[in-house]
Amino acid sequence: MTAPAKSNAFPLPSEIGDVPGTEGWQNMYPYFTRFRPEDDKVFWFYNAMHFPEPMPAFDVVTAEIPYQGLGAFTTRVFSFPTTLGVDHRIVNGRIYITAYPVTDPAEIGRRLGLFQERAGFYYQNWDRLYAEWKERMLALIKEVEDIRVPPLPEFDDIEVVTSGRGIGQNHYVREAYHRCIEAFSKMWHYHFEFLMLGYGAYLVFFQFCKKAFPEITDQTVARMVAGIDVFMFRPDEELKKLARLAVELGIDGKFGDDVDPADTMLALGQMGDAGRKWLDQMEKSRHPWFLMSTGDGFYHHHRSWNDDLSVPFSAIARYIGMLKKGQSIERPTEKLKVERKHIISEYRGLLSTDEERGAFDQMLGLCHLVFPFVEDHKFYCEHWFTTIWFNKLREFGALLARWGVIADAEDFFHLHHTEADLTLQEVSLAWATGSVPAGRGHWKPILKERKRIWEKLKEWSPPPALGPIPDDIADPALQMLWGITSETLAEWARTPDAASEHELHGFAASPGVVEGVARVLKSANDIGLMKDGEILVCPVTNPSWGPVFGKIRATVSDIGGTMSHAAIVAREYGMPAVVGTGTATKRIKTGQRLRVDGDNGVVTILD
Amino acid sequence: MTGQSSGVVLHFRDIGINDRPTVGGKGASLGELTQAGIRVPPGYVVSTRAFERFLAGIDPQGSIRHAIEGLAADDLLAISRVTQGIRERIAAASMPTDLRDAIMAGYAALCADEGDFPLAIRSSATSEDGSEASFAGLQDTYLWIRGGDGVLHAVRDCWASLYSSESVSYRLRLKLPEEGLAMGVVVQRMVNSRCSGVMFTRSPLTGDRSIIAMEGSWGLGSAIVSGEVTPDKYVVNKVTGDIMKRTVSHKTVMHVPDLAAGGVREEPVPAERRDVACLSDEEIVELARVGKTIEGHYRCPQDIEWAFAPDGSGRESLYLLQSRPETIWANKDANPAATPKARAFDHVFTVLGRRGKT
Numbered sequence: 001m002t003a004p005a006k007s008n009a010f011p012l013p014s015e016i017g018d019v020p021g022t023e024g025w026q027n028m029y030p031y032f033t034r035f036r037p038e039d040d041k042v043f044w045f046y047n048a049m050h051f052p053e054p055m056p057a058f059d060v061v062t063a064e065i066p067y068q069g070l071g072a073f074t075t076r077v078f079s080f081p082t083t084l085g086v087d088h089r090i091v092n093g094r095i096y097i098t099a100y101p102v103t104d105p106a107e108i109g110r111r112l113g114l115f116q117e118r119a120g121f122y123y124q125n126w127d128r129l130y131a132e133w134k135e136r137m138l139a140l141i142k143e144v145e146d147i148r149v150p151p152l153p154e155f156d157d158i159e160v161v162t163s164g165r166g167i168g169q170n171h172y173v174r175e176a177y178h179r180c181i182e183a184f185s186k187m188w189h190y191h192f193e194f195l196m197l198g199y200g201a202y203l204v205f206f207q208f209c210k211k212a213f214p215e216i217t218d219q220t221v222a223r224m225v226a227g228i229d230v231f232m233f234r235p236d237e238e239l240k241k242l243a244r245l246a247v248e249l250g251i252d253g254k255f256g257d258d259v260d261p262a263d264t265m266l267a268l269g270q271m272g273d274a275g276r277k278w279l280d281q282m283e284k285s286r287h288p289w290f291l292m293s294t295g296d297g298f299y300h301h302h303r304s305w306n307d308d309l310s311v312p313f314s315a316i317a318r319y320i321g322m323l324k325k326g327q328s329i330e331r332p333t334e335k336l337k338v339e340r341k342h343i344i345s346e347y348r349g350l351l352s353t354d355e356e357r358g359a360f361d362q363m364l365g366l367c368h369l370v371f372p373f374v375e376d377h378k379f380y381c382e383h384w385f386t387t388i389w390f391n392k393l394r395e396f397g398a399l400l401a402r403w404g405v406i407a408d409a410e411d412f413f414h415l416h417h418t419e420a421d422l423t424l425q426e427v428s429l430a431w432a433t434g435s436v437p438a439g440r441g442h443w444k445p446i447l448k449e450r451k452r453i454w455e456k457l458k459e460w461s462p463p464p465a466l467g468p469i470p471d472d473i474a475d476p477a478l479q480m481l482w483g484i485t486s487e488t489l490a491e492w493a494r495t496p497d498a499a500s501e502h503e504l505h506g507f508a509a510s511p512g513v514v515e516g517v518a519r520v521l522k523s524a525n526d527i528g529l530m531k532d533g534e535i536l537v538c539p540v541t542n543p544s545w546g547p548v549f550g551k552i553r554a555t556v557s558d559i560g561g562t563m564s565h566a567a568i569v570a571r572e573y574g575m576p577a578v579v580g581t582g583t584a585t586k587r588i589k590t591g592q593r594l595r596v597d598g599d600n601g602v603v604t605i606l607d
Numbered sequence: 608m609t610g611q612s613s614g615v616v617l618h619f620r621d622i623g624i625n626d627r628p629t630v631g632g633k634g635a636s637l638g639e640l641t642q643a644g645i646r647v648p649p650g651y652v653v654s655t656r657a658f659e660r661f662l663a664g665i666d667p668q669g670s671i672r673h674a675i676e677g678l679a680a681d682d683l684l685a686i687s688r689v690t691q692g693i694r695e696r697i698a699a700a701s702m703p704t705d706l707r708d709a710i711m712a713g714y715a716a717l718c719a720d721e722g723d724f725p726l727a728i729r730s731s732a733t734s735e736d737g738s739e740a741s742f743a744g745l746q747d748t749y750l751w752i753r754g755g756d757g758v759l760h761a762v763r764d765c766w767a768s769l770y771s772s773e774s775v776s777y778r779l780r781l782k783l784p785e786e787g788l789a790m791g792v793v794v795q796r797m798v799n800s801r802c803s804g805v806m807f808t809r810s811p812l813t814g815d816r817s818i819i820a821m822e823g824s825w826g827l828g829s830a831i832v833s834g835e836v837t838p839d840k841y842v843v844n845k846v847t848g849d850i851m852k853r854t855v856s857h858k859t860v861m862h863v864p865d866l867a868a869g870g871v872r873e874e875p876v877p878a879e880r881r882d883v884a885c886l887s888d889e890e891i892v893e894l895a896r897v898g899k900t901i902e903g904h905y906r907c908p909q910d911i912e913w914a915f916a917p918d919g920s921g922r923e924s925l926y927l928l929q930s931r932p933e934t935i936w937a938n939k940d941a942n943p944a945a946t947p948k949a950r951a952f953d954h955v956f957t958v959l960g961r962r963g964k965t
Contacts, residue, residue, distance in 0.1 A: 081960050082960075112960045115959070115960070119955065120950075186849070200959050204958045207945050211944040213817045213840070214813035214814070215817070216815070220844060221848070224848075343846055352943070356946070359943075359948075360945075360946070362948065362954060365951055366754075366951040366952055366955070368953070369951075402639050511849040511850060559818070600852065
C-alpha cells in the first residue's frame, strides 16, 4: 500500500534498530526479507495473527510459501481487480506484511474483466470444485505421510542391487526433502485457491449488513454466516465421545489429571474387551481429529495432540468428571441452529423492501455456499497437513543429528530451509565419499547462537505497524483476515494515555462484561492449570482449547478476529471475549484481577 | 355507571387506540398499551363526553364558542380578557352530580386497586387530524395530586386550560374550529421512579432498526428531558437481545417529587450512586423486550418514556409512561442497501471491482 505520508504515528522501517544483544539476527533469514530503503514509503503491519512470536530460521517458510500461494491467486490466477499480492519483510524476527494495490482505474477495469470470467467460474462450480479439492488435499496429505527419509546406513539395501534400481539412497535424501517442500507449496496454493473468493463473499455480506444496519457488530454478522456443523468443533466432540465411552465401559477410573497417557493406554490394553474397545475408538478418533496443532500451524514447536496426548487426555478426564457429576457435556447444536435461523429471519424482517430482502438472500446464500471451505480448510491445511509435515521434517533433523551435524533433531528448525537443503546435500555427499561432513564443525556454534538470539528476540514488543498510514484500505483480504480497516489503524496509532497503561484494546468478539482473576496460559498443554471461574488469557485459541471453555468466565487472546475460534466458541458459551489484543499474554500476569468488556473490546487490569 | 354518566369515566383497560376521539391521544395511547399487556401506571380517563356535558351545563347557548369565534388571532389583549372570563366561569360553576360521582367512583376504584397514591391529572387533547402532539404543552398537567377533591379540582383546571390565552390564540392562528372542541383528562397513578429515562427502538444516531437505544438516570424522567443530567446510555441489539454498549455517566443531580409544591425539585445524587449504572443487565434486557413488544404492536419504531418504580404493593416494576412513533428517521428516505442481481456472485464483482468503501 503506497500512500502519501499522512502522519508519523508509526515508525519507519529504517528507524527500527536491532534488539540489543541480537546483532546479526539478519543472518537467520533470506536476503529478500530485509527492509529496503524504498520500503519506508510503504505501509506495513505486524502480522501478529499468524506470527505472534519471533521466527525460527526454518519457520519463515510458513510466510514465504503461503505468500507465494496467496499472491499467485490474487495477482495472476483470478486477477483480483484492486489488489495484487501480499509481501512480507522480517525485522527483529517479526513478520511485517503489506498488500500491493492496483489504483489505476483503467488497470482495475482490465483486471475486473478477467476476474469476472475466472472467479465467476469458481463461484458457479463451487461445490464440484470443492469436492475435488478435498480429494486433492487428502492425496497430498497421503503423499507427505508416504515420503520415506533414507536412513543412510553403512551399506545400501540389497534391493538396490537385486531390483536393478540403479540409484543409491543418498539421492532420495534430496528427492524426499524436495518433495516435502514442494508438497508444502502445493498445500498453500490449494489453501488460497478458494480462500480469497470465500472472503470476497463474506465481505459483500458484511458490507451490506453494515449499510442496512449501520451499528451491527461484526460478531452478529458472523453469527449469521458461521456454520455449526464444522470441523472446528469435531476434535472436541471426539474427546467427549471418548469420555462418554470410558464411563459407559466403566473404565473411567483410569483417567485423571496426573495420569501419564502412555501408562493409561498400556493399562487399558491389558484390561480385556472394555479397554480394547476404548482403544479402538481412540485410534479412530485420533486419525485425523487429534492432528490439531496446539498453535495455528505456523511454528514447528506447535505440536499436535497426537504428539502430546496429555492435552486430549486431561480434557477427557475433565469431561469424565463432568459426566460423573451429572453435568451435560453436549454441545447444543439444535439450539444453535434455531438461534441462527432466528437471527437471520429477524434481520431479514427488519429490512425495508422486498428488493433489499432479495439482495440479502443472494448474499447470505453465497456465504453459505462458501463457508464449508472457509471454515474447514484450516483443519485440512494448517492442522492436519502441517502437523504431519513438520513431523516428517523432524526425520531429516534426526538424520542430521545422527550424522553429528546438529546437536539435536529439533535444532533442524534453526536452519533456513535452503540451508537445511544444502546441509542434507553435504551429508549425502559425505555418505557417498565416506568422509566426515564439514557441517559438523560448522553448524553447532551457529545454531547455538541463533537459539540465543531467538530467545532474546522474544523480549521485543513490535510496533503494530510501520510506515505512513494509507488513505484507504481497500484490500478485502486485509479487512476480512486481519480486521485491518482505517478504524483499526486509528486505534493502533492512538497516543497512549494514562488509562491505557491498565487497558488493552482488541476486538469485541463476544458480548458481556465480567470481572475475575486472570490465568495466563501460553500453550494449550497447560490447560490443566485452569481453575473454575478464572479468565483465560492466551496467545490464540483453536479447537485444542475447547475443553477449557466450560470452566472459565471470559477469554482474552493476543490474536484473532471476530471469525476466530475464540470468538465463535465464546459466543456459543455466552461468555465475554476480547480477541486480537496483541499483547495480553505479555502485559497480564496470572492472579491479576481483570475486567473483560466484550461489548467494547476493552480489557482493564484492575490491580 | 349508568344513565347519563355512562362512558364518562373509562378505565385504561377498556380503552383502545380507536377511542382517540372520546379520550384524547394520551388516554388512547395509555389504554392501547394496557390492552397490549404493557404495564403503564394505572388510571382512567374522564372522557370528552364529561367535558361536553359540563360545558353544556354552564353554557347551553354556546356563548363561549361564539365569544372565541369573534376574536382576531392577533388581538392578544382581547384574547387575554375574554379567556380570563371564560376560565372564571368554569372555576365558579358547580360540577353536575352524576359527573362528580363518576369521577369519584373512578378514583375510589383506583385507590382500591393501588392504594392511596398521589395522582397525575393530565390533559388529553383530541383533534381531527390526529396531530394532538402539536397541542403538547398548551394544556395543563397537575402532578402529585391527592384525594378525591384534589382530583375533581384538577380535572376542572385541565378543562379550563383549554381556554388559556396560549391555547386559544394557537387555535385561532391555525383556524381550528371551536365547534366540537373537546378534551379528555387522564387520571393516573404517579410513580416515584428510582430511575427513569427514554428509549428509542431504532438508533437515534444512524436510524439502524436493529438497535434499541436507552438513556436513563436516577429519579424522575424530567431531569433527562430537561437536559439537567448526562444520562447513562445503553445500546441493545433488538434481534439477539445482547447489550452492545454501556456508557455509565457521572450523574450529579436527580429530580424527586415535591409533594408540597405539586411538582418536582432537584436534588444532588448521593456521591456513592453518581457513577453507578442506573440499570442492571436484567433491567436493560426487560426494557428492550418491552420496547420490542410495543414496536411490534404499533408496527413502527417508537420513542418511549419509561421508569422503574414501586408498584401499589411496593414491589419495583417497569412502567411505560408514554410511547409515540419515532419521527426523525421515519421521514428520511433511505436508499436500498442493495438490490438483487442476475447471479448472487455478481455482488462480489460490484464490491471487489473498485477501490474504497461502497
